[in-house]
Amino acid sequence: MYVRDWMSSPAFTVAPDSSAASALALMTAREIRRLPVVDGERLVGIVTKTELAKHFGPGIPARRRMKTALSEFMTRGPITVAPEDTIESAARILLRKKFSGLPVVEESRVVGVITESDMFRAIGRMLGINGRGARIQVVLPNDRAIVAFLANQLKNLELRNLVALPLPVDGSWSLVLRVRGRVQAKSLGAEVSS
Numbered sequence: 001m002y003v004r005d006w007m008s009s010p011a012f013t014v015a016p017d018s019s020a021a022s023a024l025a026l027m028t029a030r031e032i033r034r035l036p037v038v039d040g041e042r043l044v045g046i047v048t049k050t051e052l053a054k055h056f057g058p059g060i061p062a063r064r065r066m067k068t069a070l071s072e073f074m075t076r077g078p079i080t081v082a083p084e085d086t087i088e089s090a091a092r093i094l095l096r097k098k099f100s101g102l103p104v105v106e107e108s109r110v111v112g113v114i115t116e117s118d119m120f121r122a123i124g125r126m127l128g129i130n131g132r133g134a135r136i137q138v139v140l141p142n143d144r145a146i147v148a149f150l151a152n153q154l155k156n157l158e159l160r161n162l163v164a165l166p167l168p169v170d171g172s173w174s175l176v177l178r179v180r181g182r183v184q185a186k187s188l189g190a191e192v193s194s
Helices: 020-030 049-055 060-065 087-097 116-127 143-153
Strands: 034-039 042-048 101-106 109-115 134-140 158-166 173-180 191-193
Touching (some): 020 034, 034 109, 042 049, 042 101, 042 109, 087 101, 109 116, 116 158, 134 143, 143 173
Antiparallel strands (some): 034 042, 101 109, 134 173, 134 191, 158 173
């Protein structure tokens, strides 16, 4: 899965000379929490609602400062991903840096934003949370057992979703499937839930 398939696009952007007030108004109107800051088409920074809240508290002086240009307090040179990057690489950056979103840049032009919410949508799709069918979870001793299990046990079932997770304790794998059709839970040695 690639960033291009899950990013929010087109991205809403602002110029460095835009005021904090206008950026906040755009974020509120569009129900977004971050804005890439672009000079022409080139990404130069990013601003978030959280940063605005830190810089501009309540009161008259804060209202005056809301006229300040974003270039004064935006985060310069933000970390980005490309549309061809994998979801896993974007998720790794979000987790390591404790970010909630990243600008997606192609040939120095902002083409989208990938956020935590986009990641949740991707994970939900992988797990088939909106799909119909039985959910089966099986613990298998190794990765070769996954192939044998799929070939031998699922002959009469329609496979809807498949997730395989390595278990760090003993090297075994947890296989989570969503299937349709008739299943003999005892013969699979699996937990089945709808």
